[in-house]
Amino acid sequence: MLRGCFVTGTDTGVGKTVLAAALAAGLRARGVRVAACKPVITGLEEPTPPGWPADHELLARATGRAAREVALFGYGPPVSPHLAAELAARPIDPGELERRIVAVAAGADLIVVEGTGGLLVPLSDGYDIRRLATSLGLPLLIAARPGLGTINHTLLTLESARAAGLRVAAVVLTPWPPSPDRMERSNRATIAALGGVAVEVLPRIACADPSLLEQAARTLPLRRWLSVWRVCRRGAPAGAPTSDRSRD
Numbered sequence: 001m002l003r004g005c006f007v008t009g010t011d012t013g014v015g016k017t018v019l020a021a022a023l024a025a026g027l028r029a030r031g032v033r034v035a036a037c038k039p040v041i042t043g044l045e046e047p048t049p050p051g052w053p054a055d056h057e058l059l060a061r062a063t064g065r066a067a068r069e070v071a072l073f074g075y076g077p078p079v080s081p082h083l084a085a086e087l088a089a090r091p092i093d094p095g096e097l098e099r100r101i102v103a104v105a106a107g108a109d110l111i112v113v114e115g116t117g118g119l120l121v122p123l124s125d126g127y128d129i130r131r132l133a134t135s136l137g138l139p140l141l142i143a144a145r146p147g148l149g150t151i152n153h154t155l156l157t158l159e160s161a162r163a164a165g166l167r168v169a170a171v172v173l174t175p176w177p178p179s180p181d182r183m184e185r186s187n188r189a190t191i192a193a194l195g196g197v198a199v200e201v202l203p204r205i206a207c208a209d210p211s212l213l214e215q216a217a218r219t220l221p222l223r224r225w226l227s228v229w230r231v232c233r234r235g236a237p238a239g240a241p242t243s244d245r246s247r248d
């Protein structure tokens with residue numbers, strides 16, 4: 001059985017990698033051996049924004065592992081995985097994908113898996129991101145935008161997750177501004193109330209520096225999540241008091 005979480009999002013480009021990397025850096029700083037995995041990555045041919053490397057490279061940086069261990073199936077064009085796989089004539093085999101994720105997790109206390117796009121993104125015939133998350137049995141963290149449109153996208157994602165029996169640890173609004181406006185504060189409260197879910201926030205991070213990622217992760221309830229995910233740190237049983245500086 002895997003321990004950890006599956007980071008999905010309400011869309012592509014909503015902050016899954018930033019969240020996954022901050023989470024990994026925050027946990028690593030607290031003595032957790034963290035593995036990270038981006039099972040399917042597309043758009044490898046595309047330039048990345050200044051200060052932010054490609055997903056697998058950022059996750060590798062946050063966990064101190066090699067980027068080649070993080071991305072399992074990689075494709076050049078910035079298109080849905082099922083199309084990228086078809087164009088490359090390199091289909092994604094669900095069994096192989098899941099076995100390789102389990103292998104990445106071996107030896108770590110916890111794995112953070114980043115999905116591709118949102119829950120219903122197809123990977124191959126009859127197999128999508130939601131099926132992958134269900135097979136892995138990991139609880140979800142849902143990255144979502146703080147602004148206009150996020151209530152609908154987030155509630156749809158929650159409904160889709162729960163319809164498949166997935167557990168949702170939290171929604172994380174990212175990047176959360178230092179002074180949220182009336183709408184952003186209302187969006188947070190409304191998603192929590194209508195979705196019946198914990199809504200956390202991740203502040204804006206200037207660039208992909210592990211210390212900045214770790215600092216940002218202090219807004220997240222890392223100790224609570226470790227305890228709920230039944231993760232033991234080296235030498236510290238889950239839930240044991242520590243000097244960690246996360247929010248709870």
Ligand SMILES: Nc1ncnc2c1ncn2[C@@H]1O[C@H](COP(=O)(O)OP(=O)(O)OP(=O)(O)O)[C@@H](O)[C@H]1O
Nearest residue numbers: 012013014015016017018117174175202203204205
């Ligand atoms: N907390 C944050 N701090 C700084 N930038 C952020 C934050 N959250 C989101 N962003 C911005 O959103 C962009 C997209 O984030 P990210 O790459 O994590 O999205 P994604 O959901 O992983 O995208 P993809 O679907 O391509 O994997 C980032 O390049 C960054 O500009």
Ligand SMILES: [Mg+2]
Nearest residue numbers: 016017055114
């Ligand atoms: Mg990403």
